[in-house]
Amino acid sequence: MLWHFGLFESSISVSSPSVCCPFCGLLCDDLEVSREGEGVRLERPACPRASRLFSIPDPGQAMIAGLPISLDEACRSAAIILSGSHRPLIGGLGCDVTGHRAALSLAEKLGGVVDHMHGRAQFRNVRAFQDGGWVTTTLSEVRNRADLIVLAGTDASRYPRFFERCLAPASQFGELTRKVVVLGGPALSIPVMEGVSVSSIPIDAGRLGELFAVMRARLAGIPTRAADVAGVPIGQIEALLADMRAARYGVLVWNAVELDFPQADLTIQSAVNLVKDLNQATRWSGLPLGGDDGGTSAAQTCTWQTGYPLRTAYEIAGPRYEPLLFDSDRLLKTGEVDALVWISAFDPERTPPAADCPTVVLGRADMRFARAPDVFIPVAVPGVQHAGFLHRMDAVVALPLTAPAPSSLPSVAQVLAIIQRETNHAAA
Amino acid sequence: MLRLKNGRIYDPAHGVDGVVRDLYIEDGRIVAAPGPDARIDRDIDLAGRVVMGGAIDLHTHIGGGKLNIARALLPEDHRQDPVPTSGGMHAGCGHAAPSTWTTGYRYAEMGYTACFEPAMQPTNARHTHLEMGDIPMVDKGAYAMLGSDDFFLRMLASGADQRLINDYVGWTLDASQAMAIKVVNPGGISAFKFNARSLDLDEAHPYYRVTPRQVVQALARAVHDLGVAHPLHVHASNLGVPGNADTTLATMAAAEGLPIHLTHIQFHSYGTEGERKFSSEAERIADALNRMSNVSADVGQVLFGQTVTVSGDSMKQYGNHRHASPDKWVVMDIECDAGCGVVPFKYRDKNFVNALQWAIGLELFLRVNDPWRIFLTTDHPNGAPFTSYPHLIRLLMDKRFRDSKLDEINAEAAAHSQLRSLDREYSLYEIAIMTRAAPARSLGLTDRGHLGEGAAADIVVYCDDADREAMFAKPEYVFKDGQLIVRDGQVVNVVNGALHVVKPEYDKGIEKPLKDYFDRYMTVRMEHVRVSDDEICTCGASKLIPHVCKGRAA
Numbered sequence: 008m009l010w011h012f013g014l015f016e017s018s019i020s021v022s023s024p025s026v027c028c029p030f031c032g033l034l035c036d037d038l039e040v041s042r043e044g045e046g047v048r049l050e051r052p053a054c055p056r057a058s059r060l061f062s063i064p065d066p067g068q069a070m071i072a073g074l075p076i077s078l079d080e081a082c083r084s085a086a087i088i089l090s091g092s093h094r095p096l097i098g099g100l101g102c103d104v105t106g107h108r109a110a111l112s113l114a115e116k117l118g119g120v121v122d123h124m125h126g127r128a129q130f131r132n133v134r135a136f137q138d139g140g141w142v143t144t145t146l147s148e149v150r151n152r153a154d155l156i157v158l159a160g161t162d163a164s165r166y167p168r169f170f171e172r173c174l175a176p177a178s179q180f181g182e183l184t185r186k187v188v189v190l191g192g193p194a195l196s197i198p199v200m201e202g203v204s205v206s207s208i209p210i211d212a213g214r215l216g217e218l219f220a221v222m223r224a225r226l227a228g229i230p231t232r233a234a235d236v237a238g239v240p241i242g243q244i245e246a247l248l249a250d251m252r253a254a255r256y257g258v259l260v261w262n263a264v265e266l267d268f269p270q271a272d273l274t275i276q277s278a279v280n281l282v283k284d285l286n287q288a289t290r291w292s293g294l295p296l297g298g299d300d301g302g303t304s305a306a307q308t309c310t311w312q313t314g315y316p317l318r319t320a321y322e323i324a325g326p327r328y329e330p331l332l333f334d335s336d337r338l339l340k341t342g343e344v345d346a347l348v349w350i351s352a353f354d355p356e357r358t359p360p361a362a363d364c365p366t367v368v369l370g371r372a373d374m375r376f377a378r379a380p381d382v383f384i385p386v387a388v389p390g391v392q393h394a395g396f397l398h399r400m401d402a403v404v405a406l407p408l409t410a411p412a413p414s415s416l417p418s419v420a421q422v423l424a425i426i427q428r429e430t431n432h433a434a435a
Numbered sequence: 436m437l438r439l440k441n442g443r444i445y446d447p448a449h450g451v452d453g454v455v456r457d458l459y460i461e462d463g464r465i466v467a468a469p470g471p472d473a474r475i476d477r478d479i480d481l482a483g484r485v486v487m488g489g490a491i492d493l494h495t496h497i498g499g500g501k502l503n504i505a506r507a508l509l510p511e512d513h514r515q516d517p518v519p520t521s522g523g524m525h526a527g528c529g530h531a532a533p534s535t536w537t538t539g540y541r542y543a544e545m546g547y548t549a550c551f552e553p554a555m556q557p558t559n560a561r562h563t564h565l566e567m568g569d570i571p572m573v574d575k576g577a578y579a580m581l582g583s584d585d586f587f588l589r590m591l592a593s594g595a596d597q598r599l600i601n602d603y604v605g606w607t608l609d610a611s612q613a614m615a616i617k618v619v620n621p622g623g624i625s626a627f628k629f630n631a632r633s634l635d636l637d638e639a640h641p642y643y644r645v646t647p648r649q650v651v652q653a654l655a656r657a658v659h660d661l662g663v664a665h666p667l668h669v670h671a672s673n674l675g676v677p678g679n680a681d682t683t684l685a686t687m688a689a690a691e692g693l694p695i696h697l698t699h700i701q702f703h704s705y706g707t708e709g710e711r712k713f714s715s716e717a718e719r720i721a722d723a724l725n726r727m728s729n730v731s732a733d734v735g736q737v738l739f740g741q742t743v744t745v746s747g748d749s750m751k752q753y754g755n756h757r758h759a760s761p762d763k764w765v766v767m768d769i770e771c772d773a774g775c776g777v778v779p780f781k782y783r784d785k786n787f788v789n790a791l792q793w794a795i796g797l798e799l800f801l802r803v804n805d806p807w808r809i810f811l812t813t814d815h816p817n818g819a820p821f822t823s824y825p826h827l828i829r830l831l832m833d834k835r836f837r838d839s840k841l842d843e844i845n846a847e848a849a850a851h852s853q854l855r856s857l858d859r860e861y862s863l864y865e866i867a868i869m870t871r872a873a874p875a876r877s878l879g880l881t882d883r884g885h886l887g888e889g890a891a892a893d894i895v896v897y898c899d900d901a902d903r904e905a906m907f908a909k910p911e912y913v914f915k916d917g918q919l920i921v922r923d924g925q926v927v928n929v930v931n932g933a934l935h936v937v938k939p940e941y942d943k944g945i946e947k948p949l950k951d952y953f954d955r956y957m958t959v960r961m962e963h964v965r966v967s968d969d970e971i972c973t974c975g976a977s978k979l980i981p982h983v984c985k986g987r988a989a
Contacts, residue, residue: 025960025962027963036959036960036963037960104565105973108569115520115525115526133507136507136508136765137507137508137510137763138763139762139763140508140759140763140764140765140777141765142753142765142766142767143765143766143767143768144767144768144769145558145767145768145769145770146770146958147558147770147771147772147956147957147958147959148628148768148769148770148771150956150957150958151585151771151956152628152768172958173958177955177956178956179585179589179771179952179955179956180642255629255630256628286753286766289630290627290628290629290630290768292767292768306507307503307562308565310503310506310507311498311502311503311506311534311535311565311566311569312525312527312534312535312536312569313526313527313528313534314506314509314510314513314527314528314532314533314534315506315507315510315513315528316507321520321526323519324517324519325517325518325519325520325526325527325528326513326517326526326527326528327517328510328513328514396561396565396973396974398562402500402503402562403500403556403558403559403562403767403769403770404558404559404561404562404770404958404959405559405561405562405565406561406959406963407561407963407967407970
């Protein structure tokens with residue numbers, strides 16, 4: 008018997024009736040749940056994503072090549088695959104901090120590479136950050152201070168409770184008259200909120216960089232002769248810039264996942280440089296949305312343990328950070344990795360990418376596959392079936408996850424620890 | 436039982452100054468000399484060796500959100516110092532913003548056995564404990580930052596009773612699992628969010644209309660009344676600003692006799708004399724320290740080379756961003772709680788200002804008479820990475836070496852400084868005070884920082900090398916709680932450290948207004964900001980060491 012849950016059981020006692028939702032980077036911690044059979048039912052408040060992901064109907068079944076097998080055998084089989092690998096990719100990383108610690112430990116032992124399932128979007132931010140830095144803020148600051156919120160290339164609808172939680176009318180500094188400006192598509196998805204006016208400026212997300220560049224030029228006192236920039240009339244740009252300069256606390260919001268075009272990191276860089284420039288006279292901050300599927304925790308944990316925010320390989324001389332080379336899709340396509348461990352404990356739809364190498368999946372019990380992986384190990388869902396820690400999108404707030412519906416399934420950390428131990432036997 | 440024979444003991448807590456004596460260790464503790472029949476399991480002959488307690492760093496930025504920002508920002512710095520996996524030790528990186536693992540190994544390899552992170556933001560406490568949980572080898576603790584958080588400023592502005600403030604400070608220590616309270620640019624981090632770019636000690640906050648002086652006084656009083664051993668840890672207003680020595684002296688006086696600790700005081704000892712309007716006020720600051728026994732300080736020595744400055748002082752870090760080298764910087768406003776700023780920096784010995792900063796720090800060390808009240812820090816990594824401590828110790832102990840370095844710096848700065856006229860050389864006994872006995876006393880660590888009976892067996896053995904840098908860089912032996920962890924400057928046994936926290940008494944009734952505040956205005960619940968005792972080991976510490984506080988009647 009390989010399972011010794013007592014050894015791993017994390018005891019986190021939180022004296023709160025509300026639970027934290029781990030299913031997007033907002034980490035709303037005001038959910039109330041009740042037991043319903045083996046699972047939980049959300050009482051209030053919730054969003055469609057939370058409602059979908061909090062229910063886990065399937066008890067789960069470990070499989071090798073699509074055929075049922077015991078968990079022990081599945082772990083042994085995974086260990087044999089990994090022991091024979093020269094450079095595995097430990098990817099996905101959809102789990103909590105305890106899982107990330109175990110994933111890094113396994114990668115270190117195996118000489119593996121780590122990347123998150125949203126690594127491509129994460130790196131758009133990281134690249135801009137590592138090149139010039141930025142000025143950013145956190146959710147409670149937005150809620151209390153922001154009087155002008157510019158949404159660049161996003162309507163924030165991937166975070167359904169963003170407006171309710173971050174632009175609620177109550178500010179501790181008195182009544183705020185807030186303006187929301189959407190740069191991009193129409194602002195139809197944005198809820199009607201008291202004291203908040205919403206407008207939009209149509210612009211292709213791929214051309215936001217041009218807009219920000221010309222705004223920076225105008226801030227620097229450089230005249231423009233163009234009648235429009237990126238399709239936006241110069242008069243409208245001037246008016247927006249005047250509003251931005253007049254803001255007491257402005258927030259520029261973007262979501263790197265939605266800036267999905269070549270060199271989007273340069274668009275982000277132009278956005279954060281605009282924020283820097285605006286700070287010469289008033290206060291502005293950036294707010295990068297993101298952090299889904301444990302992405303913020305994965306990057307934070309890897310950063311404190313290695314110095315680098317993922318896309319890092321454990322090599323003989325030490326951790327090696329090659330964010331362009333160590334892109335999961337690229338590594339799998341070029342065959343530079345010869346095994347894949349895919350971790351996805353939050354969302355059954357986040358299945359592994361196509362890979363020609365042996366694949367071990369640690370996934371939610373209700374995960375379904377077009378092509379069965381070599382090994383599938385169902386794991387408990389952090390924040391529903393096991394306790395843990397998770398970071399919010401702003402990386403400042405790490406919250407305790409509880410287990411409102413404890414499960415007999417092992418956590419990601421438990422499975423990885425067993426696989427790591429088994430690789431000793433497999434190698435011996 | 437382990438016997439360390441014939442070592443020359445430096446144990447200032449007991450007035451022992453280089454006396455040759457045996458030490459006996461059992462079950463992780465130093466014990467009295469047993470009778471002749473006692474069974475000695477292991478004997479180590481330390482004839483000619485110098486023996487001290489484990490060193491304690493009471494101000495080093497080793498973990499927390501802003502450190503991780505610094506790490507993520509500087510891959511080019513890490514690449515100069517990769518650390519491979521070896522034995523039971525994890526891979527990572529070293530130098531300016533080292534990985535957590537490497538931080539623990541390298542501190543231990545210099546003979547440090549406890550480190551205190553001085554700037555934990557309460558809303559970032561859980562993250563900080565997770566990070567510190569992955570720092571092996573040393574015991575840890577953290578100071579909770581208050582003074583720019585809106586709940587506190589609201590209380591102060593509304594004229595709340597000091598007892599209520601004490602309860603809030605007590606709650607914060609408890610909820611964030613902290614060892615002390617730190618205030619950073621009092622009120623200034625908040626003022627920056629209202630677009631103020633400076634806030635002097637008696638200047639009204641642009642929104643709350645309270646002054647930094649009031650913030651310092653209320654917090655110093657609260658820390659004192661709660662009976663927290665370490666006094667209010669003050670990062671004063673106007674960090675790095677020429678002429679800030681006046682603010683620093685006024686801040687000392689503002690404590691009105693209550694204990695306070697002024698941190699990285701080197702960055703607060705500047706005048707405006709000379710052609711460049713930048714001069715040393717080390718003498719005036721040191722004189723005040725010598726006079727005021729309620730004030731202690733750590734230096735925040737600058738040493739030359741690449742580093743990164745990390746601070747909760749978002750206001751001043753924003754102001755410093757034009758000095759960033761390499762040219763990139765991060766400023767963050769944080770959760771109506773505080774803020775931070777991360778600015779990479781390269782101190783150059785030929786640069787007038789940097790060279791004078793170096794000399795000012797050394798002047799402060801040499802001019803403050805009482806080593807019990809001045810602590811050896813570089814404000815890691817702000818003045819220099821902690822790995823430069825052995826070099827700093829040599830500068831303090833060896834005047835010829837110091838003068839030779841003085842010859843290398845910017846000549847104008849050297850001429851402006853009175854450093855050459857200072858002949859003082861620190862003794863081993865004084866080094867043992869400022870790196871062991873004094874920080875332990877200041878923090879209330881009764882069984883650390885000394886070698887008396889009953890003390891935890893955190894013991895360091897050095898070869899008595901005339902080159903003090905070589906001596907302090909590689910101890911021959913380091914014992915942590917009685918276990919040998921370092922031999923000849925190399926980790927031989929990986930252990931995990933405990934977390935020191937204080938547990939003050941306070942009225943839990945404060946949770947009622949606090950919960951109401953969180954529910955109304957914050958995006959997290961008060962209950963979830965609180966880090967429970969149970970979480971500490973899950974975060975990674977070997978155990979929680981609670982220190983009881985004896986409240987002093989208000």
